[in-house]
Amino acid sequence: MALLEIEDLCVTYRTDEGPVPAVRGVSLSVDEGTMLGVAGESGSGKSTIAATVLRLTPASATVTGRVLLDGEDVLGMSFGRLRAVRWSEAAIVFQGALHSLNPLHRVGRQVAEPVHLHGSGVTRRAADGRVAELLDQVGLAPRLASAYPHQLSGGQKQRVMIAMALACRPRLLVADEPTTALDVMVQAQVLDLLTSLVRDLGLGLVVISHDLAVLGSTCDRVAVMYAGRVVEEGPSAEVLDRARHPYARALSAAFPTIGDQSARFAPRGLPGDPPWPGDLPTGCSFHPRCPDAVEMCRTEDVRLRPCGPGHSAACVHVPGVPA
Numbered sequence: 001m002a003l004l005e006i007e008d009l010c011v012t013y014r015t016d017e018g019p020v021p022a023v024r025g026v027s028l029s030v031d032e033g034t035m036l037g038v039a040g041e042s043g044s045g046k047s048t049i050a051a052t053v054l055r056l057t058p059a060s061a062t063v064t065g066r067v068l069l070d071g072e073d074v075l076g077m078s079f080g081r082l083r084a085v086r087w088s089e090a091a092i093v094f095q096g097a098l099h100s101l102n103p104l105h106r107v108g109r110q111v112a113e114p115v116h117l118h119g120s121g122v123t124r125r126a127a128d129g130r131v132a133e134l135l136d137q138v139g140l141a142p143r144l145a146s147a148y149p150h151q152l153s154g155g156q157k158q159r160v161m162i163a164m165a166l167a168c169r170p171r172l173l174v175a176d177e178p179t180t181a182l183d184v185m186v187q188a189q190v191l192d193l194l195t196s197l198v199r200d201l202g203l204g205l206v207v208i209s210h211d212l213a214v215l216g217s218t219c220d221r222v223a224v225m226y227a228g229r230v231v232e233e234g235p236s237a238e239v240l241d242r243a244r245h246p247y248a249r250a251l252s253a254a255f256p257t258i259g260d261q262s263a264r265f266a267p268r269g270l271p272g273d274p275p276w277p278g279d280l281p282t283g284c285s286f287h288p289r290c291p292d293a294v295e296m297c298r299t300e301d302v303r304l305r306p307c308g309p310g311h312s313a314a315c316v317h318v319p320g321v322p323a
């Protein structure tokens, strides 16, 4: 059984302008000790999926489908059970979370918060010991526990957020854009850290990023989202080098490969903007921007089809082969 299994997830926000279908029938799964990357442009629904994993969507959201955490349906859990599961079974490092550290409190106190929250009667000494262990685990000197957030670099703050998320030994970690605000070298260090946590702790990890190249180099599998749907999913190398959906192809071509001089890898942009989820094009939502669109794409809303071992894409040009 997969550690996280998302089945036919749909999330629609109620707004004054009408319903906004942010996630439209997404299925994904993550095994223990593996890393799933979720890529896609701004507004494609990535953070909304992250929020549903621990039922953290706002009251204005209607959620249907299934989110199974180790076989248990998160959407049907009682609030008591949900409280117990958050932090200790699954934890989320939210997008932009490194900016949400409280500037008035020392880092150690903030990392200790979930330890106290979930371990009633934990002594101060035991909590301090756990904080030192956690900081060490994310590659920070334990003496930084007494630092204030403004004394840390962006990369160090992101490590602190990851340490906090690990405080109650979750089996699943969701990291939403963990490297976005960081420079390239620090980005690589944070990704190395996440990879080592998967390897050493056997964590199941979901990493969200708009940067497919970042995900491709670290994740086992990658899902590419467009307008609330997964349009391609498969082993990272396959999706990066042999993307079948024109949007996934454009996304992988948008990043230059260092050292590759061939024109095939010249970075290319994609014309147009992603659609507003409240007013989606007919047929395939990508067709107005698609270089390969044919008449059928205006009317046919193709779902994911197998296009190789463990690899699927949602495009009329994918004939579909046995998985």
Ligand SMILES: Nc1ncnc2c1ncn2[C@@H]1O[C@H](COP(=O)(O)OP(=O)(O)OP(=O)(O)O)[C@@H](O)[C@H]1O
Pocket: 013, 014, 015, 020, 022, 040, 041, 042, 043, 044, 045, 046, 047, 048, 049, 058, 060, 095, 210, 276, 277
């Ligand atoms: N609370 C909300 N109320 C209404 N609409 C929302 C709400 N949260 C998100 N949305 C809309 O849902 C869609 C998906 O948003 P989401 O934040 O999941 O995208 P994302 O892929 O994480 O984008 P980004 O890369 O910018 O973080 C967007 O169109 C967004 O405007």
Ligand SMILES: [Mg+2]
Pocket: 046, 047, 048, 095, 176
């Ligand atoms: Mg987001």
